[in-house]
Amino acid sequence: MKHHIKFKVNGDEYSLAVDPWRTLNEMLREDLNLTGTKLGCGTGDCGACSVMVDGRTVSSCLTLAVSVDGKTIRTVEGLAPSGEELHPIQEAFVKTGAIQCGFCTSGMEMAALNLLSKNPSPTEKEIRAGLSGHLCRCTGYNQIVEAVAVAAEKMRQTRLAEEEK
Amino acid sequence: MKQFSIVGTDVPRNDAEAKARGSAIYTDDIKLPGMLYGRILRSPFPHARIKRIDTSRASSLTGVKCVITGEDTPKIKYGNWRLFPDTQDEYPLAIDKVRFIGDEVAAVAATDKDIAEEALELIHVEYEELPAVFDVESAMQPGAPIIHDYCPSNVSVNRKIEYGDVEKGFAESDYIREDTFTVHAVSHAYLEPCAALAQADLDGRVTLWTSTQTPYIVQCLLASTLNMRENDVRVIKPFVGGGFGGKMELRTWEFCAAFMAKLTGRPVKFTLSRTEEFLAGRRRHPMKLRSKVGFKKDGTLVAKDLRILLDGGGYNAMGPTATFLCGNFGAMLYRYPNYRFHGEHVYTNKPPASAMRGFGAPQSLYATETQMNIAAEELGIDPIDLRLKNAQVSGDEIPDVATISSCGFVESIKAVAEMSGWKEKRKNLKPGQGIGIGCYSFISGGVFNWFNTQYPFSAAEVRAFSDGTVHLLTMASDIGQGSDTVLKQILAEELGLTMEDIRITSADTAMTPQADLGSWGSRVTLMAGNAVIDAARKIKQQLFGAVSARFNLNVIHEIECKNGRVQSKVKSKYGMSFGEAVAMVQKANRGEPLVARGSYTPRDKGLVTPAFGFGAQVAEVEVDRETGLVEVKHMWTAHDCGTVINPRSVEGQLAGSIQMGLGYALSEQFVMDGGTTLNTDFADYKMPMAMDMPPSEVVHVDTYEPEGPMGAKECGEGLASPTAPAISDAVYHATGYRCMDLPITPEKILKSLENGRSQEK
Amino acid sequence: MRLPRFEYFAPKTLKEALNLLADQGEGAHVMAGGTDIVVKMNHGRLKPKAIVALEAIDELDHIHFRATDGLTIGATARLADVASHPDVLNHYPALAEAILTMANVEVRNMGTVVGNLCNAAPSADCAPPLIVMGAQVVLSRLNGERSLPLDQFFKGPGLTAMEPGEVVTSISVPVPPAGSAASYKRISGRCGVDIAAVGVGAMVMFDGDICKEARIVLGAVAPIPMRATKTEDLVQGRQWTPDLIEKAGQEASEESKPISDVRASAQWRKAMVAVLTRRVLQEAQARATRS
DSSP, X not given: OOEEEEEEETTEEEEEEEOTTOBHHHIIIIISOOTTSOOSOSSSSSOTTEEXXXXXXXXXTSSBGGGGTTOEEEOGGGTSSSSSOOOHHHHHHHHHTOOSSOTTHHHHHHHHHHHHHHOSSOOHHHHHHXXXXXXXXXXXXXXXXXXXXXXXXXXXXXXXXXHHO | OOOOSSTXXXXXXXXXXXXXXXXXXXXXXXXXXXXXXXXEEEOSSSSEEEEEEEOHHHHTSTTEEEEEEGGGSOOOOBOSOTTSGGGOOXXXXXXXXXXXXXXXXXXXXXXXXXXXXXXXXXXXXXXXXXXXXXXXXXXXXXXXXXXXXXXXXXXXXXXXXXESOHHHHHHTOSEEEEEEEEEOOOBOOOSSOOEEEEEEOTTSOEEEEXXXXXXXXXXXXXXXXXXXXXXXXXXXXXXXXXXXXTTOSOOHHHHHHHHHHHHHSSOEEEEOOHHHHHHHOOBBOOEEEEEEEEEOTTSOEEEEEEEEEEEEETSOTTHXXXXXXXXXXXXXXXXXXXXXXXXXXXXOSSOOOBOOTTTTHHHHHHHHHHHHHHHHHHHTOOHHHHHHHHBOOTTOEETTTEEOOSOOHHHHHHHHHHHHTHHHHHHTOOTTEEEEEEEEEEESSOOOOXXXXXXXXXXXXXXXXXXXXXXXXXXXXXXXXOHHHHHHHHHHHHHTOOGGGEEEEESBTTTSOSOOOOSOTTOHHHHHHHHHHHHHHHHHHHHHHHHHHHHTOOTTOOEEEETTEEEESSOTTSEEEHHHHHHHHXXXXXXXXXXXXXXXXOOSOTTSOSOEEEEEEEEEEEEOTTTOOEEEEEEEEEEEOBSOSOHHHHHHHHHHHXXXXXXXXXXXXXOEETTEEOOOXXXXXXXXXXXXXXXXXXXXXXXXXXXXXXXXXXXXXXXXXXXXXXXXXXXXXXHSOOOSBSSOOHHHHHHHHHXXXXXXX | OOOOOOEEEOOXXXXXXXXXXXXXXXXXXXXXXXXXXXXXXXXXXXXXXXXXXXXXXXXXXXXXXXTTTEEEEETTOBHHHHHTOHHHHHHOHHHHHHHHTSSOHHHHHHXXXXXXHHHTOTXXXXXXXXXXXXXXXXXXXXXXXXXXXXXXXXXXXXXXXXXXXXXXXXXXXXXXXXXXXXXXXXXXXXXXXXXXXXXXXXXXXXXXXXXXXXXXXXXXXXXXXXXXXXXXXXXXXXXXXXXXXXXXXXXXXXXXXXXXXXXXXXXXXHHHHHHHHHHHHHHHHHHHHHO
16 A cells, blocks of 8 residues: 655655655655665665765665655755755865765765764764765775865864854 | 876866766666666576476566567677687576576566566576586586586686796796685675666667676677677666776676567666675686795796686686786786796686676785795795895886886885885884785786777777867776776867866767777776877867968977967967867868867787786784784885876775775675575675775876876776785784685684694693 | 565554554564664565554653663664763763664664664674663563563574564663673674674673672674673672683683674684673773772
């Protein structure tokens, strides 16, 4: 039996009938065409499918779509404030060379967002811990770790700038 | 040395912003109207005869649109060594026999994924199990199960190299060392599982979007297996989530997508699961290497005899090339006046091994470098000094194989010793601490043409526009390594334009010039880079003519493209903007667009490669002597990749190599029970994570490769080799455990420590 | 990679959930965070007829600490929330440490402590620290409630004392006695996403330099997280010496009953039990004497 669910993704409201065995990952990619969220393993081990549900990152491959009824979801497509501007995390990923094949990127960015929202000034070790569970086969992680540090700095500064206003 | 303005700078990747936004489209992201979802039925047996397949129940399931088995296909074998059809041993779907657990038996296309999956369960296959063999030595025994009828010995490829007089060399040696090493299979573990989507056009052409490193090879082999002409097949490479050698052949799902799209008239998409990738995916060759080396007392190398058995699994895949290359890598790094190699590629009933980052080098050099470290200790010579004594230098000749052009090996060894504080650290190790070294050399693409292409190895087309922009078209494939960006940088440098002035279309066999052999063997920067320069120079020639004519310049005036202008080198006022110059040429040709084609095929470069990269790496480890767990504390690398075109990209390649090397040395392996792979997910296939990565430092040794574009050559693939021997040597110095069979596990270390303790007693 | 067909229920109250379980019978499966269940379904190892999700039941989502009664963790309290809870960090640091070794941020954001226990993997990281701290499992069914010491909850890999129709509603952990402390350590080949190849938890209580009480639990070396009772007997009532710790390690190693599998050999696991037992005892002792 399909369940009627309502939820928000990146500020847009959706109302959908879904089978209970459908995962959030499938719903985002197949029904909503939000293909920025990837599927790397299907067992919650690689992190490529991470999205935010009600402010915390989850593996969309392990989340049943029915369970997001009434919730607010943010995916990589909802990171940038506009088509022109990038989110500081995205900007840092671009600038530092943290992106090679790009398949882990959206998950990594969501992990960075999750980390920086809780800990705006992480140490290198905390960044590495925050990214653990996210696999990357191209970069060796170092430039990703650097990107998160660069983004943290930028976000701290803009927050300061906001406060001064 | 030449001064560059764009080459050598940290230009952000061409595609980085799209990837950061999640808007880059990978194969599985594409959905076409009416699209069907495909799934593959795989063999549960390592070796069995297929007696009967009943697909009727699957076919009658609602939503199933097509079910095929090998019998429904044109039954044409394929393989990348087209020049030697005997080596082409694989059918898209098994005919008569299956040869490993996971071998592809049938395929289903249905209106949704779940139905396709359900249909697989309804296909009934009757198998007759056959005796199977899982290791090379057993497979080579007389009376062993024959895996391919054409090959009763199970040895599908034999490769020999010999020069000098090896026996005489050993007779003249003061110190001879003979060791046997075994190295294991590891997974490419690219993050994007393989996927392919095909659509049959109304006029009979098939278009295939696929996650591949080699669109041209897929185009040719897909055409032949479908019994079509090359031009009837169009292959498009969307964004690719990594390859590392695992996506450079025609694969079953690519064939099935195309074949079933033709049969059904509807687009068909296949996407592999991670379980399928681990269960049946290609992998790095396990090898057994017996190496004998002879030295003079002073450490001078005299002779080497190398015998390698490659465990190929059920099919050849890229095994023939790996067999060839591991023998060549055995003769690299040091001067061996007398060298003999015999490599044999052996069939077993395991998933086929194939190309993987380093392509025979990580295995071959693990033996070379570990043995070098053993010999250094026994000869009482510091491993750095022993290497410096024997290191290959520019101009060295490997008989019949290659002459080394640019070579920064000696400088790399010295640099890495210096930056790691080698001599001091080696002297002051505490128990459990160790420091070790490993080196590498690697090819910048191959000069061999076993694929038997009739086209240039790389090609480029440059279209220039009067708005001051150009369009670069190339079949070279960016699979995440950043080749689109590097090729744009080379073109921008050559034409004096900015990155923003260049548009690129790549890796679409119907749109980009014939041909490019693909992204493997670290060939793209050198080969496609040279093709780009060739095309750019032809454009410049026409622009220079127009500018000379416009300003009535004497023939002795040298003209250049610089800062968006085409101008006299000495008097820049004699010149005009790039766009104006293009407009002039166009006008002179009655509106004909200004287009030039360029190409590169290596010539007179021996048997292997136009240019070699070199480097050295030092690892520092700490071993917990109670648990046997190894922590890599620091890595230092000095390497020679010629001109560095994009420093951040080079450093990214390096760090990525260390991650893979770390896994190869310490944690990654397929746990097999006979032909069954026991670890089929990332929870148990232990790839290093962000927390596992050591801090690392790198020095780029400054060289200029005359054959390379703007002096550049190989980078990133050779670096897959030194990490394991460096860590292994460091572990030896920390614990006394010398690893002769990778990977280095806590259990092996503990056992060795216990043996050491019991000997002391 | 296809989830089986099942019905999905997301009751708002415990009563509703228990009614649903009673109605649905054997084929119904309770789900908290889903991180284990969805993987099992994905691999075809679990084919429930119905899933009863506890997530929407407010009364199960709690973490409470009272200086008189100790800690209670509700069935839907997330691993991440437990690990960062100030009272947990203060009074039960070994539990927080155990959680932080588990999987990755996403799984800790989704998964629950109770779910980790109900999944009953021999390697469940929450089990050893909770057992040594004397945790009790509270089970509810339609006609009542019962509680059970956690070390009697596990019956085998994937098997628990839970009866059909029952739901574990919370875990309660007593206030750590004065002079006591606990520790948990595990070993695996990697830092991040990983499953413990061996895990050991210990709680020790001191009177001067005499160990009055010791509880030691070994993870991933037997079909269930196992009490190392012989080792406990060896340590209890003794004076704390390096020799005692050495012997305790050996005893625990002998008591353990590991198997060889894809993650490690039985032999290495046994050796690691000795190492980890020594290390957790040392750490627990250091903590106990510090406090």
